[in-house]
Amino acid sequence: MPDFSQRFLFDDSDIRGELVGLNDSYSHVLAKHSYPQPVAQLLGELLAAASLLIGTIKFEGLLILQARSSGAVPLLMVECSSEGELRGIARYHAEQIGADASLPELMPDGVLAMTVDPKAGQRYQGIVDLEGETLADCLTNYFATSEQLPTRFWLSADGQGARGLLLQQLPADRLKEADEREASWQHAIALADTIKAEELLGLDNETLLHRLYHQEALRLFEPRPLQFGCSCSRERSSRALISLGQADAEALVQEHGGRVEIDCQFCNERYLFDAADVLQLFIDGSSDEPSDTRH
Known part of the structure; x- marks a missing residue:
């Protein structure tokens, strides 16, 4: 049932x-x-x-x-x-x-x-x-x-x-x-x-x-x-990065070897952001798709 x-x-x-x-x-x-x-x-x-x-x-x-x-x-x-x-x-x-x-x-x-x-x-x-x-x-x-x-x-x-x-x-x-x-x-x-x-x-x-x-x-x-059902999303993860401010978000990417990983504690979904993604966030707030520089 x-x-x-x-x-x-x-x-x-x-x-x-x-x-x-x-x-x-x-x-x-x-x-x-x-x-x-x-x-x-x-x-x-x-x-x-x-x-x-x-x-x-x-x-x-x-x-x-x-x-x-x-x-x-x-x-x-x-x-x-x-x-x-x-x-x-x-x-x-x-x-x-x-x-x-x-x-x-x-x-x-x-x-x-x-x-x-x-x-x-x-x-x-x-x-x-x-x-x-x-x-x-x-x-x-x-x-x-x-x-x-x-x-x-x-x-x-x-x-x-x-x-x-x-x-x-x-x-x-x-x-x-x-x-x-x-x-x-x-x-x-x-x-x-x-x-x-x-x-x-x-x-x-x-x-x-x-x-x-x-x-x-x-x-x-x-x-x-x-x-x-889990309410996590790439958009919510993006908002967390935006809340840090551009300088700190970009520093975080550098500290983690060029890519930040944000994991959902509930469902283990992983959202990845590189330097290009973070830059785009602070240009227009877009978080729909990861950048083409992803490897």
Whole structure:
């Protein structure tokens, strides 16, 4: 099944849900770097989380999840666009990573940042301490401390696939009484907490939801496709050189033997610029094609 996110609603309570499954895009991300298994799992979980969250925010632009720490994994970073394009990267110290290392062991003293970067409008960022045994716990804590709608996450990844489930309590509509709303919310969470990792990774959506909520009335909407996509380009690399100023850009070319290489950390695409390219940039800003002097 292609990568997807799929929304569902509880007909008799004020709760929405989202399911995400990633295989191809997750494989693309892992193929670019040789990650240790614990790092590959964390990165898969964060990819699934970003895919879940992009469905909760109605905007055009980019959602960025970034976890930083002082430990063996100083950086996890995932981006998901409103068009459903995903990319991600991790930084790690392999010699410090055990085969079964947990999130607290890999990322002590960490922080988790969620950034919403719309095409139009103001950029927003929220930051919370990376506290919890799992990334799902940390994301749940983020929503609890940011005074947003109560939201819970379940995430799993195994180096082959990544899956995620989100439940979110909606504003009062069907259930007006506070006690009744809370009981309904806790009931939905308690059932979701029975999911095993192998079930989340291995079952299709209809089977999974039936196993959890066969006594509830649910509406399952059409899946939305997701795919790997990188926003790097020769034009963006050119802008980075232009930002240095002509003298420094030309000096950089000379220092590197007549050619500057700009590599994308996410997809490993390489953009090459020689002296003629750099000169052309400062003449007219053109970056469409490399010069004919390339060897």
